[in-house]
Amino acid sequence: MILCTGEALIDLIPQPGGLLRPLAGGAVYNTAVALGRLGARAAFLWPISRDGFSDLLLGPLARAGVDTSACPRTDRPTTLAVVSLAGGEARYSFYDEGSAGRMFAETDLAPLPSDLQALFIGGISLVAEPCGTTVETLAARAAEQGVPVMLDPNVRPFFIADEAAYRARLDRLLGLSAIVKLSADDCAWLWPGADRERIARDLLSRGARLVLVTSGAEGALAFTPRHRAEASAAEVTVADTIGAGDTFNAGILDALSRAGALNRLDDLDEPTLAAALRHAARAAAVTVSRPGADPPWRHELA
Structure with missing residues (x-):
């Protein structure tokens, strides 16, 4: 089983005429849905409001x-994200104060499942408190038990x-994560001006077993x-980029799980790595x- 722990929220997507359409979203939530659709055994852990x-x-x-x-x-409200689109690229404004997810506490954590293959974390759930500390605590427990994060x-x-x-917090999490996925924007913000291959090599030297860097159409x-x-981006007509990276994450985890590679990342061979990368890129393109x-x-x- 692959456990995804992180934000579930409602994306309010702009429609013609100025209307906003509510759609389920959140980076980690999207990865959980994508894993399930790809046929992987997946679980999701995040507080869900009883609201509408x-x-x-x-x-x-x-x-x-x-x-x-x-x-x-919980009776706390669901987080809302108002989405704006510019050239197909999504930008977000969040309404999160006192929300169900933001108040995710360590007391909400249960023991890790005995059949856990991997824990996936990330997104805005790492930013605010107390949820950020809760996710970090879960990740530390998983790493201590030999579960790849x-x-x-x-x-x-x-x-x-x-x-x-x-x-x-990111520095601590980067130090315990077996797999790290970064976008070009992540790299530019975290390490301004640094070469992406150098970033990857530095993370590998800290203990990561697999580092992925995505660059959209590149x-x-x-x-x-x-x-x-390396995998090229598939040539498709872009509707928008919402959920692309989240689906890529699911594709990687799905492929590695099916290959039996999540428990042997130290022995990951080149054909398995290349196939996983292609699978993730194809899924993201859809x-x-x-x-x-x-x-x-x-x-x-x-």
Whole structure:
């Protein structure tokens, strides 16, 4: 089982005439849905409000076969993200104060499942408190038990109130994560002016076993201590980029899980790495070809 822990929220997507359409979203939530649609055994852990958005959030997870039995239920409101689009690129304004997810506490954590293959974390759930500390605590427990942690910071600078504290948290998480995925924007914000390959090599020297760097239409790179792989972005008509990186994450985890490689990342061979990268890139291409975070089902990649 792959456990995804991080934000579930409602994206308010602009429509013709100035209307906003509510869609289930959140970086980690999108990855959980994508994993389920790809046929992976996936679970999701995040507080879910009892407000009018709960069915909108739980429905896609249920239809994708994602286990939500560990999700705490609360009367606090669901986080809202107002989306603006410029040239197909998504930008977000968040309404999160006192929300269900933001108040995710360590008391909400249960013991890790005995069949856990990997823990996926990232997104804005790492920024605010107390949820940021809760996710970090879970990640530390997983790493201590030998469960590989995958981290996608998915940095949203406008959401960060205390940059020093956030950077310190990311530094700790980068030190315990077995798989790190970074976008070109993440690299530019975290290490301004640094070469992406140098960034990857530095993270590998700190203990990461696999580092992934995505660059939109320029494709994606993957690095291990012994191998380097590259995948070109598929040529598609872009509807928007919402959920593209989240789907890429699911594709990587799905491919590595099916190859039996999540428990042997130190021995990850080049053919398995290249195949996983291609699988992730194909899945992400489907997502960008249609509006919103709408990842592919496995049959769509056949």
